[in-house]
Each structure stands twice: as structure tokens, then as C-alpha cells.
Amino acid sequence: MIRVRVQPEPIAIAEETGALSAGRSDVGAVVSFVGHVRADDGLQSLTLEHYPAMTARALAAIAAAAEARWPLLGGVVIHRHGRMFPGEAIVLVAISSAHRAAAFAAAEFLMDWLKTRAPFWKVEERGDGRHWVAAKQSDDMAAERWHAGS
Numbered sequence: 477m478i479r480v481r482v483q484p485e486p487i488a489i490a491e492e493t494g495a496l497s498a499g500r501s502d503v504g505a506v507v508s509f510v511g512h513v514r515a516d517d518g519l520q521s522l523t524l525e526h527y528p529a530m531t532a533r534a535l536a537a538i539a540a541a542a543e544a545r546w547p548l549l550g551g552v553v554i555h556r557h558g559r560m561f562p563g564e565a566i567v568l569v570a571i572s573s574a575h576r577a578a579a580f581a582a583a584e585f586l587m588d589w590l591k592t593r594a595p596f597w598k599v600e601e602r603g604d605g606r607h608w609v610a611a612k613q614s615d616d617m618a619a620e621r622w623h624a625g626s
Contacts, residue, residue, distance in 0.1 A: 478539035478551035478571070478586075482531050484558035487568045496550050496572040503549055507579035508570035509587055515562035521601040522566070522609075524557045530595050531555075538589045542571075545585065546578040553586060555594065585622050592619040 489510055497503040513522050535553055542548065551571040560566055569586045573579040591612075598609035 477543055477548060478553060480532070480535040480539050480553045482526065482528065482535070482555050482557055484556060487554050487556065487565050489565065489568055492552050492554065492568060493570045496552065496570055500549070500572075502574060503572045504574045505576035505579040506570060506572045507576065507583045508568065509583050510565050511567040511587070513560045513562050513564050513566050518602050519562055519600055520603070521559050521561050523559045523599045523601070524555075524566070525597045525599070526557050526595060531557075534594050535590075538586060538593055541589065542582045542586050546573065546582045548573050548578060548582055551582070551586075553590070555590065555596070557596065588615070588619040588622060591615040 487510075489508070493506055493508045496506050513519070535555070539551070539553060542551070549572045552568065554568045556564075556566050567587075567590065569583050569590070571579045571582045571586070573582070592615050600607050600609055
């Protein structure tokens with residue numbers, strides 16, 4: 477029900493979100509989140525690396541966990557990899573449901589778990605060189621509220 481994809485190309489956001497309700501009369505809400513690369517502290521580029529099979533399994537498991545928790549009608553999770561620049565979209569999470577509460581909660585859950593469970597390695601490029609990005613405690617705390625052990 478929730479499609480997942482990892483790709484180097486830009487995300488066709490309007491096309492992807494529009495497909496979730498096209499031709500359907502049971503969809504009451506489509507919630508979408510688009511994450512962008514920020515130019516914080518002089519960031520010049522961000523490169524995401526991953527192992528495709530490992531990432532595909534992890535994203536599928538995260539999507540399945542969302543589907544088990546809320547009555548969803550559809551969804552899409554698209555994460556980019558490769559080199560990206562400030563202002564570019566890096567991730568799309570879009571969820572459709574009969575009611576907005578489930579769509580909002582599922583989208584937020586998916587983002588929290590993507591930040592902490594999706595196996596991507598990030599390298600930032602700044603004026604002083606390239607630096608690996610460490611996991612953030614604030615992301616772990618956000619994901620914990622969903623009872624991460626379940």
C-alpha cells in the first residue's frame with residue numbers, strides 16, 4: 477500500500493501526491509512532507525550513500541509498521557541518494573487516508589523512523605572540506621515517542 481523508492485533523480489512531488497487521490501472517492505486526506513537540503517552553516521552539498529538492498533528492506537519495514545498502526549489508503553516514500561545541493565528535495569513522505577488524523581500521524585511517524593532507522597550515510601561538503609554527519613540525539617528522541625521497540 478505504501479510504495480517506497482530510493483532514487484538519485486529529483487522527486488516529482490505533485491505527480492506523486494496527486495496519484496494518491498486520483499480517481500478515488502474514499503480518500504479524505506492526503507498529507508505530504510517534503511524534506512529539503514538546507515544551506516546551514518555554509519553547506520555546499522550533501523551526499524547520501526547507501527546499500528540498495530539494505531535500504532529497500534529497511535524502508536519496506538518502516539512502511540509496513542505505519543500500515544499496521546493506522547488505517548491508510550495509500551502512500552509513497554521516496555528518498556534520494558547521491559549528491560544534492562541546498563534547496564533540493566531530499567525526501568517525500570505522502571500518505572492518504574479517509575481521515576486527516578491518521579494521515580498526519582502516519583506521515584510524522586514515517587519521517588521520525590526514516591531519520592533513525594533508514595540506513596543512509598551522509599557526507600556534508602563545506603568550505604573546509606567533507607565531513608560525515610553523525611546521528612542526532614534529537615532524532616532518536618523524536619522516534620522514541622512511537623515506542624521504537626514495537
